[in-house]
Amino acid sequence: MADAGIDYAAVFRTLPSMVALLTPQLVYADANEEFLHMSGRTREQLIGRYLFDVFPDNPNDATATGMRDLAASLLRVAATGERDAMALQRYDVESVEQPGQWEERFWSPINAPVHGPDGKVVLLVHRVEDVTELIRARGGPSGSWARVLEAELYTRARELQEVNERLRQSHAREREVALALQKAMLPAPRQLGHHRAAVRYRPAVGSLNVCGDWYDMVDLVGGGNRIGVAVGDVVGHGLEAAGVMGQLRSALTAASRVADGPAQALDVLGRYAHVVDGAESATAVTTFIDFDHHTLTYSSAGHPPPALVHADGRVEFLDQATDPPLDAHPDPIPRPQADTTFTDGAAVVLYTDGLIERRGEDIDTGLDRLATSLVRHKDADPETLADAVLHELLPPGGATDDTALIIVRL
Known part of the structure; x- marks a missing residue:
């Protein structure tokens, strides 16, 4: 394979899934064509810009926390050096052509680290599967089924997030007690x-x-x-x-x-x-x-x-x-x-x-x-x-x- 001369940059550009690369500071370093297409952003609107500058949470909807959840996952990967598969997330994506107009999207992300020669995390791989069409299918006999599926998946995603938050709080309390015990001893x-x-x-x-x-x-x-x-x-x-x-x-x-x-x-x-x-x-x-x-x-x-x-x-x-x-x-x-x-x-x-x-x-x-x-x-x-x-x-x-x-x- 080493002699095949594979153009990995070309492979990255043509991957069928949405894939973006971010720095540990959550700045976009690169994105493939599918990511640009599905997100509705050009390369100039994405590369070199901070995550929340490109994709802010919808300020008109207090339940729109998809980007904050994504940022927490990416920062966790940067800190631990371990991959993180997120639950299905709902994102409100602002239209570039019509600022202030938000489109509801459903993405299933997986985030993984790229380590440098010194073992430090130098890049974050953000891969996304867009399941919006599956969940929000309209028209025809499948419409009611799609709405039921949407509600079910969204409810399960929220329940999973609540469980994860309770576990995180429980772990945080145990960590605090353990550290206090450590300090005392x-x-x-x-x-x-x-x-x-x-x-x-x-x-x-x-x-x-x-x-x-x-x-x-x-x-x-x-x-x-x-x-x-x-x-x-x-x-x-x-x-x-x-x-x-x-x-x-x-x-x-x-x-x-x-x-x-x-x-x-x-x-x-x-x-x-x-x-x-x-x-x-x-x-x-x-x-x-x-x-x-x-x-x-x-x-x-x-x-x-x-x-x-x-x-x-x-x-x-x-x-x-x-x-x-x-x-x-x-x-x-x-x-x-x-x-x-x-x-x-x-x-x-x-x-x-x-x-x-x-x-x-x-x-x-x-x-x-x-x-x-x-x-x-x-x-x-x-x-x-x-x-x-x-x-x-x-x-x-x-x-x-x-x-x-x-x-x-x-």
Whole structure:
């Protein structure tokens, strides 16, 4: 097929269904001939213009919400990177030749994202099936049937929209409660001691996929200037994930205070996770930092590697002691650990996968993106560095997975 020389632009123009391309800001970038024909718009009246400038909702009819519903769907696709099939929608389309005159249309839309090389949504595909003639057929013996069908379909569409709205409100309430619980269980910045550190938590956008990520920083016993720094991620979402997260974080905090090293702390946590419902496949990484001897010892249970930013700008990913996630083995086995050294002015960065992973993208791409950002801002204080990393790595509309981040200046 690669040798066939297919003219995809020509294919797009002649598709039998209405198809338009919009930017994530809801500006029309292109449209095929069928879309122009069925919408009654020329290319000049469409391309480069904002959705509501071309197709506003009918100001004379409070029930005309088709365009607002469409905009909500498109913005949801732009934020989540996932396709959205809408229920049958009624649209009032204003006549170009007779401004102020509105024609009732019935369209069934599907919206899908187009991802760029960096995994971000760069375009929105808006495909429409026009079923107006089917629903509003006039004349002949089919007229009464068409009116019944119109009423039935429109009623079902409205009922579906009401159900979706109730579900959305229910999800929003659970999300709010879960986030409040998450905030209550995570340590506040003022609890992180005298070390120069910054912590951030960013919930997922447009979904309940939140509250499974956590971070922690604890003073270690046994003498010396030592701390333990950890992050983790619980599979799941909502209140259940927040509850499991709190249990695992507390257990690792307690284990770290008395463990000989991070591997032993994760051994204890793995055994505890084995009896906690919902802890299956949870991941965690913990580091023990000895400021007196300038050493950092670490161990990972299936978690993305911490990044050590050396004072000279070199970024070292701590990936030499990685094991399967917590509770991955029926009988827990001792986990590995490794150590490295640092000099004054270095920084260690721990994070969860929402920071680096993108749909359809290799994880190494995300790690490279993180390393580039850390080098660019290596001399910044932890608070500034944390803000810069989130700004440069998270999508403009937010990620579809929650993100925890902790940075400690060494």
